[in-house]
Amino acid sequence: MSTETKSHLTTAVVTNQAALLEGWLSTLASLQTRRDKGSEAEIRQQASLFLNLLPKALASGDLDINKPAWDEIKQLLSEISKSRASQGISPIDTALFIFSLKEPLFSYLQTSISNDPLALVHETTAASILFDKLGLYTVEAYQKTRESIIQRQQQELLELSTPVVQLWENILALPLIGTLDSARTQVVMESLLQKIVETGALIAIIDITGVPTVDTLVAQHLLKAIAAARLMGADCIISGIRPQIAQTIVHLGVNLEDVITKATLADAFNIALKRTGATLSSK
Missing domain, CATH: 3.30.750.24 (STAS domain)
Incomplete structure (x- = not known):
């Protein structure tokens, strides 16, 4: 990732965190298929924590989420995915937690570097790839949790079906x-x-x-x-x-x-x- 890309993304998150958070939650609410009023506060807290952790990861200058700089964010996304899998929330809604951040983030990038079309294309593409990777990571963590839940339920059913x-x-x-x-x-x-x-x-x-x-x-x-x-x-x-x-x-x-x-x-x-x-x- 170029220094300019890192700078623009970091600035977007650090200086516009409140606006990004509200735009993110608004986009998420319009896209998700399941609305649960009781979880809105939890979603806001998770999104805020993600935005707090993101600048530190971006400061590494590397968009490879397998690098140590992204461990805290991945840990957060794993916990979110596990929680949603346990609640029966769909994998689509789980992935939308990350994907819905693209729209408000790209709007900021368009405003901040509208005078440089090539840079805008480069940075939005790099950011899109990053959030695609993070979104797919949430789906992978979700699937692992669901498989674990299914295996545990199957084991419990087996035990119930063989009473001595x-x-x-x-x-x-x-x-x-x-x-x-x-x-x-x-x-x-x-x-x-x-x-x-x-x-x-x-x-x-x-x-x-x-x-x-x-x-x-x-x-x-x-x-x-x-x-x-x-x-x-x-x-x-x-x-x-x-x-x-x-x-x-x-x-x-x-x-x-x-x-x-x-x-x-x-x-x-x-x-x-x-x-x-x-x-x-x-x-």
Whole structure:
């Protein structure tokens, strides 16, 4: 960036900060698709802080936002993007926070160097590229935050979809609903093992009544869960073996010979009671 460009941009920000701030907020309000009165004060504070940090970065004479001089501004934009992603604000409105500063800034440049068209073109182009980079940076930070939120929500849903309940003393039940994949199997094993440790259970019933299909991969996942439970000192019983699933297992040649299987959860519970020496009595 030339010394003149640095000087004009810095002057625009330093000597016209109040006017730039109001023009920026006005342009932003006219462009954004979501209006939230409760956040106007926060947006004003963020914009003011950005304008306070900008001269220091421009003083470095380098428009490369990957240089250390731009670290504070990038940190601010990352925090703004994370906050807006968490609030469900769109990436477009997030990027407009930066892009909407162009209009009032360019108006100042046109006024201050209108007598030099070549310089005006050069400086507005350089400034436009700078704010494009900063705007794209906000989008990138926004996307990373959204991906993190989605991953966390998926993990929470997996945990909620694999509850381990204690049916009786020394007897646990793990009802599975939906398709088993590698990620969910990992959550299943962790939940089951943790519950075994907490309760000291001797029997774990894995009920697959709600599992739509059983293929080789699903069967392997079940065997992994059973093996892990055995290492913790608990035997497993698989319940919910429907005729079509039984045929599929036989057809696939999956070895379940050393695993007790039952058609219903009630049958599996009766077996578990017998193996633990517990009895049910009716009054």
